[in-house]
Amino acid sequence: MTDNNTTTPEAKPLDFIRQIIADDLRSGKHHKIVTRFPPEPNGFLHIGHAKSICLNFGAALENNGFCHMRFDDTNPSKEESAYVESIKRDVQWLGFGWGENLFYASDYFDQLYAFALQLINLGKAYVCDLSAEEIRSHRGTLTEPGIESPYRNRTTEENLALFQGMKNGEFSEGSRVLRARIDMFSPNLNMRDPVIYRILKVAHHRTGDKWCIYPMYDYTHCLSDAIEGITHSLCTLEFEDHRPLYDWCLDTLKTPCHPRQIEFARLNLTYTVMSKRKILQMVQGNYVEGWDDPRMLTISGIRRRGYPASAIRKFCADIGIGKKESWIDMSVLENAVRDDMNNNAPRVMAVLNPLKVIIDNYPEGQNEELTAQNHPQKPEMGTRTIPFSREIFIEREDFLEDPPKKFFRLGPDREVRLRYGYFIRCVSVDKDPITGEIIAIHCTYDPQTRGGSAPDGRKVKGTIHWVSVPHAVSCQVRLYDRLFLTENPDADKSVDFKEHLNPESLTILDNCMLEPSLAKTLPGEYFQFERNGYFCADLINSQPGAPVFNRTVTLKDSWVKIEKS
C-alpha cells in the first residue's frame, strides 16, 4: 500500500505481461518462467514476429527463465522444412537463442493422439461424419446457437474404433473428423464442438507418412504448452476467443500444469503491409525481388537492407506491449535505425551523383593524403587517410548556378569547404554546348586551408563531401524508399493494396564514386556516407573489390524544409 518501493526512477515501467510475470514470481506461483515462440513454418518471419520474439525471449531472459523455440507444424499441406531453417536463422540474427529447447508440435503427435483417446474415454470427444459444409451449417451463427451433430452421442467404443480407423487411413480425407464434445449452444463459436483432428493424406516434413490424421491448432497448442511446462503462453489478440478452449482442453485432460495464455496487440506499421498473405502476393507477383527484398519488412529483408538487429530490439522495446490495437509510425522504426547507426557506423565519403570539379591552381599530377575522422563523436574509432588530387567529384546537387539565399553550398564565385580538405571557390562552369548540361566546374583552392580551416579566420557556411577522381571506386548504389505511398494501404477494402505501391521505392545508381577505403568492404558492413545517409554492403551482390551498397536509411534532412519555404 505504501509508496516506499525501491524501483529506481530510471527503470522503465513493466508492460502488463511482464507485470503479470513479476507478480507470479513474487507470489511464488512460479519459480522459473518458461515462454515459447511458436511460429508455423509456412512463410518467412517479419517485423511483426520480431515483436513477439523480443517479448517471449526478452521476458524469459530478464527473469532468468527459458524461451522455447517451437514450430507449430500441424498442417503439412502448407509447411516446409525450408521455412524452419529460415525462421531459425532469423531468430538467431535477432540475437536470441533457445539452447537445447528446440521443439516441434509434431514431436508430440503420439502424446496428442493418446490425449485424444483419453478425451473419447471421458465422453468428451466424438468422431463426426458430417461434411465440412454440414459442420459449418450446424455451427449456427453469431446470434443463433448451433445444432448438435447426429453423431454426437456415439458410444465410446464406436468412437474409439472409428478414430483408430481414421488413424489407420481407412477413411478418405474430409470424410470424418474428431470433435471435442463441448457445447453447441455456447455463445463462443469456438466452443461449439470444435474439430480437433482431421484426415490429411499428406506427408509431413518431419513425420513423413507416419500420420494421416493431424491435430488442429487449438487442441495442439495448449497441450504442447503443457507438455513443455510453459508458464506464460503469449499470443495475439485474435486468440482471445480461443482461450476458453485452451483452458477447456487442459482442464478436461487434467494436465499436470496449466499455462496461462495472455494476449497482446500485434504490430501494425504505417506505409507497409504485414500479413503473410499480402507479403506472399508481393513476392509472387514480382512487385518486389523476393522475400528478402530490402524494401520488405521481412526479417531477411530488414537484414539485407542493413537495419541492425540491435535497432530492431530497441524498436520493439520502445513500442511497448499492450492490448490496444495500434499503428506505429514508420518514423519510429527509422528513428531507431538512425539512432543505432549514428552511434556505430564509421563515416566515409561517397558521391552518389558525381559532378567533376577541376581545381585549376592545384598542380597537375600532385596527390596528397588528408586525415579524416571515422566518427566525429567517437575519437576512439580512429582516423583514416583519404587521397586528394586536382580533380574531384562532388555531389551534383551541391552546385547550383543560381543558388537561393540560404543555399550554403557551391555556386559561381562562392566558397565552400571540402570536408577534411581545402576551401575551394568556383570560378567557371563547363557546359555541353548543345544540351546546356553542366559537365564540370572549375575552382581554385586556398593552399592555406589544408585540413579545413583558414589561418585568417574566415568562415565558410558550407562543407561538402567529395572523392578524388583518380582514386575513386565506382559502384552501384541502391536507394530504397517506403514501399507504399499511403499510411495504411489496406484501409480501403475496395482498392487493392498494391494500388498504393510507391513506384519510386527503388532507385538504382550505377555510377557512384566511393573513397578508396571502401573498395574492400565486406558484405554486411555498414557506413554513414556523410551527408547522404547510412549504407550497407549488400549481402548477396556485394563482394570485396566490387562493392554494391544499399541505402539503409537517409539522414534527417532539414534542407528539404528550407528548400520548400
Next chain:
RNA sequence: UGGGGGAUGGUCUAAUGGUAAGACAGCGGACUCUGACUCCGCUUAUCGAGGUUCGAGCCCUCGUCCCCCAGCCA
C-alpha cells in the same frame, strides 16, 4: 438485438485514488568541418454523461465509438 476485447496529444507508451510523464512526428531556436549528431523552447491528450470521494485517466452506472470471432488455417 450473440460472445470476446479496447478507448490518454497527430502516433505509440506511462501515470496502479494524489502535480497527466516520455518517445516519435510537427514547429521555432542554438551549435556545427556532415543542413547529420547534440542541446534548448513550443503546440497538442484522459470518448461522453452522471455518480462515489477532500481528491477520479484510474472506482461505480448508463451511453458512444472501434477491433476480433461463423477454417477440416495458425
